[in-house]
Structure formats: structure tokens, C-alpha cells
Amino acid sequence: MTCDVVILGAGPYGLAAGSHLRAIKGLDVRVFGDPMWFWKSQMPAGMLLRSSWEASHLSDPNKAFTLDAYRLQNGNHMASPISLEKFVDYGLWFQQRALPDLDRRKIRSIQLGAGGFRLSLEDGEEFQSKRVVIAAGIHAFAWRPPVFSMLPSSLVSHTSEHPDLSRFAGKRIAVIGGGQSALESAALLHEAGADVEVIIRAPQLKWLGWKHRIQSLGPISKIFYSWTDVGPAGISRIVSSPDLLKRLPRELQTRLRKRSIRPAGASWLPARLAKVPLTTGRSVVSAAQLGESLRLKLDDGSERSVDHLLLGTGYRVDVTRYDFLAADIVAGLRQSDGFPDLGPGFESSVPGLHFLGAPAGWSYGPLMYFVSGTKYAATTLSRHISGKFCS
Helix, strand or coil, rough: EEEEEEECCCCHHHHHHEEEEEECCCCCCCEEECHHHHHCCCCCCCCCCCCCCHHHCCCCCCCCCHHHHHHHHHCCCCCCCCEEHHHHHHHHHHHHHCCCCCEECCCCEEEEEECCEEEECCCCEEEEEEEEECCCCCHHEEEHHHHHHCCCCCCCCEHHHHCHHHHHHCCCCEEECCCCCHHHHHHHHHCCEEEEEEECCCCCEECCCCHHHHHHHHHHHHCCEEECCCCCCCCCHCCCCCCHHHHCCCCHHHHHHHHCCCEEECCCCHHCCCCHHHHHHHEEEEEEEEEEEEEEECCCCEEECCCCECCCCCCCHHHCCCCCHHHHHHHHCEEEEEECCCCCHEEEECCCCCCHHHHHHHHCCCCHHHHHHHHHHHHHHHHHHHHHHCC
């Protein structure tokens, strides 16, 4: 069996890309994955999306499957911030309408083959595809600092590993990190009855409050902020347009990317963390198991004894950690600090292999880390592949 394009992944980027590519007449497209898997299986219940309503739509070519259409059809009373449960349900609703024949089987391996790629599925089926689009998300990139590498998962885990934080009720929990994932997890843990402390390396926390103050100015606020809801005032307008961003010097692109995704918490979190100790300007220098608990030593010499350590340490892109990519593909990938170096249409140095989402962040900027980036990514990808296919 052969096809023109295979999409690996059925999260926001895979679903958006699939819906756009399916609109190209005569193009044989197959999409594989468990729809919204990471969101429904690896994110904590009770979570709220940090992105605004306008920045949380999944993109389809006819703009028929927006959040507004979902809310209208389902009679849901939704508002911003959007709950995780509603967003997952929206994603599944999108998939059922845009890609009803999505294949839920897992792709085990992708290898170079005659005229493209050879793919193997979990049930042993193999087939060929001229092009492959990787939209596999960030789960493989969860960052675990070396100081905790030898400790068991029963004592140390990443925030992406817990769909239900209520299991820690009554436990002493330390959370490391000053970003949204760490701070919201701490709030949920506290609300579930855990004894929580957040340890933050930065000297002070950053909260995302200025955007709402500037938006209160009305239409003039659009000068400072793009609807994509990525980046601080002014920078937001630049990073919302990857075509513009790519014209800037590489050093400046990197600075703007890091500035736009630096750790910060949503403006609705401080009230929920009012009774949670927030220790800033400190880092853990050692951790040792003591029976069923963990002894942490901080860089100021102080110590903590906890039942569990939760790492809100984010993600570090490294496409070699995608275990489905064969060695011959990895060897042909031109990379920069773990990111694939992508050309027009998100195409890598391996002809016919495309990457969407966070792995595209080095080449296309911080917009690719967020749901609002699905519009640019899907339209750019489909335009590129349509040009190749039609030519």
C-alpha cells in the first residue's frame, strides 16, 4: 500500500494539518494517532488553558470547526480561561468532523524507502508514503535535570505524567519550576489537600498581567499584541509572523524565541497560590532517597524532607528522542541544538520529511509552541505540498 502523505500525531497540529491537506484535491492523506492523547492522558484534571479564546481555535481550511462552532452546536457555556476537559472535548469534536477516518494505530518506525518512506505499524502492517509529517508533540522532550536522574519515579516525576493530582492528597510535595505548568500543578495539589512548596530558581516570579491591562485600551492594543497570544508587548507582533521573524539575524531570532516562552504564570493563579509557600532564588543541589521519602538540599544549605518531588522543568526539544525515527533518518537530519533545521513548508534536510509544533520552533519561532500556531503551520504546509504535488 502507498499514499502521498502520512501525518504522525493527532494533537492540535496533526489534526489541523490533516484537515488542510485533505482539502487538496487528489492528494491521498492518512493521519495516525490517538486524538488529543497528550492533552487527555498526560495533563492534570482541573487545568485551565493559559491561551485566550481567540488563540485556542484549531485551524481548518473553511473555518467551520472553531471553538465558537463547537460551543454553539453543543450548547456549552464556555468562557476564557478554557478548561482542559472542554478543550479536549473540542479537539475530539474537531477530529470527528474533519478527520472521521483517522487511524488510531501507532506508527512504530519510519525508515527511508524507495521513493519516500517505509512505515511500520504496531500490528505489523507496513506501507510506503511519499511524504511524512511529524506532529508527535512534546511528550518525548520532558526535561528531567541530571541531579534527579537516578531517583525512582515513585519519588520524582514530571508534571506531564499526572492526569490526576488528587493522588497526592495529604502528602508533602515540592514542586520545582516557575512556569505555568509548575505553578498550576502546585495550585491543584494545594486544592487537593497536599502540603506544597514551590522552589523557583529565578529571583522572582513573572505573571502575565500586562496583556490584560493593555487590552483594556481597546483597538490600540492590537499595535502591541497579536491575536496569537504569544510573546510580550511589541514582540508579540513580530513572532506572530514567522515569515517576518525568519528575516532577522539568527541571534535575535533566538533571543525573541526564548523571551516569548520564558517561565511565567497566568494572571488568575496568584490568588490560588496565596497559601502556598513560594521559595524564589533557590535551586536543589542534591536529592537523596531516605526510605519512602526524599531529602532535598538547596543551594543555601537548607534542607527539605518530602514525599514526592514534581518537576515543572518544562521540555527540551531533541528530535533524536523520537523513537520511531530510524537511524538512517536521524543521520540525515541537519539539526541545531536538538531542533531540526527546516526549510520552506516545514521540510527538513531529509527530503519529504516535515516537522510541526515545538520541533519547528528553531526555524519558525515561538508561535510553533502554541495552539494558535496551527493556522500558520497547516496553511503553510498545505501550500508547499500542494505546489509539489500539482507540479
